[in-house]
Amino acid sequence: MTELRVAVLGVGMMGADHVARITERIKGARVSVVNDYFPEKAEQLAATIPGCRVINDPLDAIADPEVDAVILATPGPTHEKQLLACIEHNKPVMCEKPLTTDVATSLEVVKREAESGRKLIQVGFMRRFDDEYEQLKTLIDNGTFGQLLVAHCVHRNPAVPPSFDSAMIVKDSLVHEVDVTRFLFDEEIASVQIITPGANPNAPEGLKDPQIAIFTTSSGRHIDVECFVTTGVAYEVRTEVVGEFGSAFIGLDQGGVVRKQRNPVQSDAGAGSGASGPNGSSDGRKIAGIWGGDITPSFVERFGRAYDTEIQRWVNAVHAGTNVDGPGAWDGYAAAAVCAAGVKSLETGEPQKVEMVDRASLS
Numbered sequence: 001m002t003e004l005r006v007a008v009l010g011v012g013m014m015g016a017d018h019v020a021r022i023t024e025r026i027k028g029a030r031v032s033v034v035n036d037y038f039p040e041k042a043e044q045l046a047a048t049i050p051g052c053r054v055i056n057d058p059l060d061a062i063a064d065p066e067v068d069a070v071i072l073a074t075p076g077p078t079h080e081k082q083l084l085a086c087i088e089h090n091k092p093v094m095c096e097k098p099l100t101t102d103v104a105t106s107l108e109v110v111k112r113e114a115e116s117g118r119k120l121i122q123v124g125f126m127r128r129f130d131d132e133y134e135q136l137k138t139l140i141d142n143g144t145f146g147q148l149l150v151a152h153c154v155h156r157n158p159a160v161p162p163s164f165d166s167a168m169i170v171k172d173s174l175v176h177e178v179d180v181t182r183f184l185f186d187e188e189i190a191s192v193q194i195i196t197p198g199a200n201p202n203a204p205e206g207l208k209d210p211q212i213a214i215f216t217t218s219s220g221r222h223i224d225v226e227c228f229v230t231t232g233v234a235y236e237v238r239t240e241v242v243g244e245f246g247s248a249f250i251g252l253d254q255g256g257v258v259r260k261q262r263n264p265v266q267s268d269a270g271a272g273s274g275a276s277g278p279n280g281s282s283d284g285r286k287i288a289g290i291w292g293g294d295i296t297p298s299f300v301e302r303f304g305r306a307y308d309t310e311i312q313r314w315v316n317a318v319h320a321g322t323n324v325d326g327p328g329a330w331d332g333y334a335a336a337a338v339c340a341a342g343v344k345s346l347e348t349g350e351p352q353k354v355e356m357v358d359r360a361s362l363s
């Protein structure tokens with residue numbers, strides 16, 4: 001197979017991590033172009049990768065005839081233009097979230113991709129590629145828990161950059177639970193409420209942290225999330241789903257835990273086996289906090305394997321001509337719509353309806 005020539009735009013924390021993974025671990029692709037708002041940063045990185053060039057204008061990098069596919073790890077406000085350029089030049093693109101920074105431009109991107117007649121855009125919701133989330137999804141789809149009723153989620157960061165404001169907790173952090181909910185429950189979120197209990201005294205002044213989010217899906221199911229980004233401890237992402245025959249809990253840094261009835265009366269899909277994810281540290285991930293075991297310090301370590309799987313499957317899909325194997329532009333748009341409602345609720349404390357166009361109207 002000829003190697004896919006990938007341009008990585010934006011080589012900050014996430015972009016540089018993707019450059020390293022493609023160069024060291026991903027089969028069938030190489031990084032042929034890098035770009036960054038700070039050209040010296042791109043130059044420094046390119047110098048370490050054989051055959052890699054720097055192109056200073058991201059739109060030129062997308063148009064370059066020797067670029068087959070693009071990874072966008074640039075700041076959100078630049079995504080709309082860059083995504084539209086990828087559509088114009090027919091280049092498959094893996095876009096780190098957000099798709100764009102508002103609902104109207106996200107919808108525009110969805111529409112333009114639909115008009116092009118080709119699926120080109122994948123959105124970087126990496127949790128869908130995490131071993132434990134994948135196992136949980138399989139158990140749910142196999143009918144292990146019967147009908148899913150409720151989910152409880154915890155999303156904790158030890159710290160966030162000083163630029164992080166209360167709305168970013170919704171748009172940058174909670175957005176992952178938005179995607180996880182849509183993935184696991186397989187339906188849209190119809191309303192969001194954000195409650196702000198007393199703030200952590202150690203959070204920067206004015207930051208509403210922690211936040212409690214309540215999602216209601218279109219069929220009326222309930223998901224609650226504690227999103228707390230200044231814990232000072234480590235990176236903790238946990239999800240517990242509860243259904244009519246049992247429950248399962250993932251993200252314990254020790255493998256998933258399934259509790260179910262011994263002999264449930266259920267559909268012919270049958271019960272799945274217990275979920276046992278990778279052990280917290282046996283795969284060489286970096287460790288920060290402790291619980292009697294170890295806790296990973298950030299999303300780069302916690303979801304390192306998920307990012308590898310995500311990028312390898314994306315590269316395979318581009319080779320196969322399908323271009324997308326995972327969440328697409330619609331999922332990015334849906335996440336933007338839920339987060340916009342969440343930001344409104346952050347101001348009022350009241351539940352807010354999620355406004356979305358009918359998906360069928362786009363095809």
Ligand code: ISE
Binds near residue numbers: 160174
């Ligand atoms: C960050 O941008 C991410 O995407 C992480 O997955 C999330 O856990 C963190 O809260 C965000 O700031």
